[in-house]
Amino acid sequence: MKLLFPLALASVLSAVADPLPSWQETETKKAIVSFVENVTTPGSADYVDPAARIATFDNDGCLWSEQPIYFQAFYIFDRIKELAPRHPEWKEEEPFASVLKGEVEKALEGGEEALLKMAMATHAGLTDEEFRATVGKWLATARHPKTKRPYTEMVFQPMLELLAYLRANEFKTFIVSGGGIDFLRVFAEDVYGIPPQQVVGSSIKAGYEVRDGKPVIVKLPELDFIDDKEGKPVGIHQHIGRRPIFAAGNSDGDFQMLEWTTSGEGARFGLLVHHTDAEREWAYDRESHVGRLDRGLKEGPDRGWTIVSMKDDWNRVYPAAP
Amino acid sequence: MKLLFPLALASVLSAVADPLPSWQETETKKAIVSFVENVTTPGSADYVDPAARIATFDNDGCLWSEQPIYFQAFYIFDRIKELAPRHPEWKEEEPFASVLKGEVEKALEGGEEALLKMAMATHAGLTDEEFRATVGKWLATARHPKTKRPYTEMVFQPMLELLAYLRANEFKTFIVSGGGIDFLRVFAEDVYGIPPQQVVGSSIKAGYEVRDGKPVIVKLPELDFIDDKEGKPVGIHQHIGRRPIFAAGNSDGDFQMLEWTTSGEGARFGLLVHHTDAEREWAYDRESHVGRLDRGLKEGPDRGWTIVSMKDDWNRVYPAAP
Ligand SMILES: [Ca+2]
Ligand SMILES: [Ca+2]
Numbered sequence: 001m002k003l004l005f006p007l008a009l010a011s012v013l014s015a016v017a018d019p020l021p022s023w024q025e026t027e028t029k030k031a032i033v034s035f036v037e038n039v040t041t042p043g044s045a046d047y048v049d050p051a052a053r054i055a056t057f058d059n060d061g062c063l064w065s066e067q068p069i070y071f072q073a074f075y076i077f078d079r080i081k082e083l084a085p086r087h088p089e090w091k092e093e094e095p096f097a098s099v100l101k102g103e104v105e106k107a108l109e110g111g112e113e114a115l116l117k118m119a120m121a122t123h124a125g126l127t128d129e130e131f132r133a134t135v136g137k138w139l140a141t142a143r144h145p146k147t148k149r150p151y152t153e154m155v156f157q158p159m160l161e162l163l164a165y166l167r168a169n170e171f172k173t174f175i176v177s178g179g180g181i182d183f184l185r186v187f188a189e190d191v192y193g194i195p196p197q198q199v200v201g202s203s204i205k206a207g208y209e210v211r212d213g214k215p216v217i218v219k220l221p222e223l224d225f226i227d228d229k230e231g232k233p234v235g236i237h238q239h240i241g242r243r244p245i246f247a248a249g250n251s252d253g254d255f256q257m258l259e260w261t262t263s264g265e266g267a268r269f270g271l272l273v274h275h276t277d278a279e280r281e282w283a284y285d286r287e288s289h290v291g292r293l294d295r296g297l298k299e300g301p302d303r304g305w306t307i308v309s310m311k312d313d314w315n316r317v318y319p320a321a322p
Numbered sequence: 323m324k325l326l327f328p329l330a331l332a333s334v335l336s337a338v339a340d341p342l343p344s345w346q347e348t349e350t351k352k353a354i355v356s357f358v359e360n361v362t363t364p365g366s367a368d369y370v371d372p373a374a375r376i377a378t379f380d381n382d383g384c385l386w387s388e389q390p391i392y393f394q395a396f397y398i399f400d401r402i403k404e405l406a407p408r409h410p411e412w413k414e415e416e417p418f419a420s421v422l423k424g425e426v427e428k429a430l431e432g433g434e435e436a437l438l439k440m441a442m443a444t445h446a447g448l449t450d451e452e453f454r455a456t457v458g459k460w461l462a463t464a465r466h467p468k469t470k471r472p473y474t475e476m477v478f479q480p481m482l483e484l485l486a487y488l489r490a491n492e493f494k495t496f497i498v499s500g501g502g503i504d505f506l507r508v509f510a511e512d513v514y515g516i517p518p519q520q521v522v523g524s525s526i527k528a529g530y531e532v533r534d535g536k537p538v539i540v541k542l543p544e545l546d547f548i549d550d551k552e553g554k555p556v557g558i559h560q561h562i563g564r565r566p567i568f569a570a571g572n573s574d575g576d577f578q579m580l581e582w583t584t585s586g587e588g589a590r591f592g593l594l595v596h597h598t599d600a601e602r603e604w605a606y607d608r609e610s611h612v613g614r615l616d617r618g619l620k621e622g623p624d625r626g627w628t629i630v631s632m633k634d635d636w637n638r639v640y641p642a643a644p
Contacts, residue, residue: 051517128559172519185563195373196563197494197519206559208552208578215578215585217559224560230530237450237528237539238546239561241507241518256530260537 019165022158022316029313031306032162035269039245040169046267050170054242056200056257057163058249059177059184061291062273063192064155065144067282069108070290071151072179073115075138077104079122087121096121108289116223119180120204124221128182128206131219135186152191153321156273158314159248163192166246174244176200176236178228178253182219200239202227232257245269251291258296258305270305272296277311341487344480344638351635353628354484357591361567362491368589372492376564378522378579379485380571381499381506383613384595385514386477387466389604391430392612393473394501395437397460399426401444409443418443430611438545441502442526446543450504450528453541457508471640474513478595479641481570485514488568496520496566498558500550500575504541522561524549554579567591573613580618580627592627594618599633 023029039048060066080090080099090096095114098107108114123131139152147154163173175184175194181201188194203224206217227235233256236244247254247261248271258270274293275284285293300307310317345351361370382388402412402421412418417436420429430436445453461474469476485495497506497516503523510516525546528539549557555578558566569576569583572595580592596615597606607615622629632639 051511054519174519181560182563189373197376197496197561199563203560206556208555208559208582210581215555215582217555233530233537233539234528237530238503238525239519241504241521256537259532260530263537 019168020158020161022161022314024313024315026313028306028308032165032269032271035246035267036165036169039267048245048266052242052245053166053169053171054174054240054244055166055171055246056174056176056236056240056244056248056261057159058251058254058257059175059179059201061250061275062156062248062254063159063163063175064151065281066290067284068145068290069104070115070179071144071154072119072183073108074142074144074151075135075183076115076118076122077107078138078142079134080118083122112226120221120223123180123182123204123219126219128217128219131182132186135183139187147318149318149321152187154318155191156314157316157319159273160192160319162248163194167193171246172198174198174200174236174240176227176232176247176257178202178226178231181227200227200235202231228253230256233260236260247271248273249296250275251293252295255295255299258300259303262303262305268304270300270303271308272300272305273308273310276309277314277317279311280317281310283311341490342480342483344483344636346635346637348635350628350630354487354591354593357568357589358487358491361589370567370588374564374567375488375491375493376496376562376566377488377493377568378496378498378558378562378566378570378583379481380573380576380579381497381501381523383572383597384478384570384576385481385485385497386473387603388612389606390467390612391426392437392501393466393476394441394505395430396464396466396473397457397505398437398440398444399429400460400464401456402440405444434548442543442545445502445504445526445541448541450539450541453504454508457505461509471643474509475643476640477513478636479638480636481595482514482641484570485516489515493568494520496522496558496562498522498549498554498569498579500524500548500553503549522549522557524553550575552578555582558582569593570595571618572597573615574617577617577621580622581625584625584627590626592622592625593630594622594627595630595632598631599636599639601633602639603632605633 020029038044038046057063060070077099080096084090084100095107095110144151144154166173173194175188177184179201181199181203184199184201185196188199205220205222205224207220208217243264244261246269247258249257250273262268262270275282277283342351360366360368379385382392399421402418406412406422417429417432466473466476488495495516497510499506501523503521503525506521506523507518510521527542527544527546529542530539565586566583568591569580570593571579584590584592597604
């Protein structure tokens with residue numbers, strides 16, 4: 001190649017620098033890079049216009065860890081403890097009573113419904129501004145029970161690189177999570193480079209009112225949308241209005257999102273993070289109470305999805321401590 | 323000024339070219355330009371980071387005309403006529419019976435509720451793909467009863483320039499409309515340069531299913547969200563997750579969106595298009611059955627909102643015929 005202009009040199013240099021340094025040189029990395037080159041090379045049969053380069057990412061277990069329980073559940077438990085003095089009735093009422101006694105597993109026995117009940121009890125009534133302030137304060141001070149790290153430092157370095165790599169190739173990156181949309185928005189821009197308008201998640205309803213002359217958005221004690229399983233393609237439809245060409249998840253809650261994404265015409269990419277690394281993170285799949293991955297492992301390969309083995313495909317899990 | 327480099331020349335030329343040629347040289351135009359310069363000039367007390375430069379636009383009566391009835395209502399009426407052979411019961415059932423008899427005013431007597439009933443009856447059951455195809459076909463062939471133009475040529479040239487001007491200044495432009503979100507998405511990107519993920523609107527619920535091995539999004543006969551009045555700041559919250567710094571509308575249905583936008587801290591801009599031009603478009607406000615504007619005219623000026631007089635502030639209304 002002849003280097004005629006400084007511009008050409010710069011583009012050669014940036015092509016030479018590895019955009020995915022935390023990914024091992026395995027088939028997985030090759031598949032990702034080859035997909036991105038395919039859809040972005042003008043004249044390629046698989047070329048996709050930048051406007052249609054939509055990539056969606058699950059959050060819990062895909063962009064950050066989710067063990068021993070979803071991190072948002074830790075937030076909700078801490079809020080319940082903080083609010084308990086104003087709710088003497090919680091001492092007798094499940095799942096709150098178990099939370100206050102520190103019996104986390106028992107509190108979560110009620111599954112999604114129990115979690116939702118706690119989320120609504122702790123979120124509703126707050127203005128959006130108040131809610132964001134409590135989450136921001138919690139993220140700044142809370143530490144994970146095992147790693148002792150702030151939760152926002154338990155994001156996956158290889159996935160941060162993947163997000164940046166896609167954006168450098170004119171993809172728009174979205175979060176599509178079963179977690180709370182407004183919880184995610186507090187840190188998604190700083191931590192993932194994903195602005196609030198590109199976050200899709202579960203939500204409770206909101207209202208608008210003028211309080212003492214000051215307009216506010218208030219969270220209401222009513223479920224709005226659950227962004228999980230069939231809900232993920234629906235959330236994508238309502239928020240984004242366009243089918244992604246790339247989707248990443250880690251559990252059977254992402255099955256429909258990957259199915260919807262990869263059944264479109266043209267080149268498509270489905271990615272599942274398989275937690276195989278008990279040493280550096282956690283190892284779990286079919287039997288796990290969070291992030292259960294069974295159908296995806298069974299059907300994924302035949303559907304052309306790429307299963308990422310955390311242990312074999314990543315040379316680093318978390319970012320270096322700042 | 324010394325012109326040292328071709329780049330500097332280009333930037334001088336583009337600064338000299340008027341980005342809003344269809345706007346008269348009035349106080350209105352000055353106010354818009356001065357706001358944009360204020361929030362985009364580094365070092366200015368009112369400087370706003372590009373990530374927070376969110377601008378929201380109502381659609382009907384703000385980006386395109388809305389007389390004698392909302393254009394989406396024309397679409398719905400045409401669909402009812404098309405589907406009537408499959409619905410013999412509509413001959414006896416209001417508001418369908420009036421539509422089929424061509425009695426438009428009577429069909430609309432039931433107000434928003436009647437319109438919603440017709441929207442659901444004609445939209446529900448379709449896959450998203452089918453729905454988009456019917457809207458696309460209609461937009462390509464339908465003509466406005468008075469102007470005989472395609473509806474997408476009844477957009478306001480000055481507003482197209484305003485959208486482009488804001489985007490050239492690193493604003494993200496969104497539609498926030500009481501109209502149907504998926505109806506708008508069919509043409510918003512081509513006509514306004516606004517991609518589907520930046521459209522907020524009223525919606526019915528959607529479902530995800532696999533039909534004969536093919537995944538589809540299906541529209542359901544259940545109301546999801548009405549994006550009007552208090553619903554506009556709520557829709558902004560749920561979809562965008564960030565308060566706009568610029569909002570434009572034309573009726574009292576936009577009051578809360580402008581109130582929410584302009585009550586934030588720092589420089590804010592609220593704009594109301596006042597339909598004052600019976601000759602080139604329509605003249606209406608307080609007494610109109612569509613786009614009623616009363617409270618906005620009364621309270622807007624004291625709130626610092628800019629009232630655009632179509633007659634006096636625009637030297638052109640529609641784009642030149644292509
Ligand atoms: Ca997950
Ligand atoms: Ca309007």
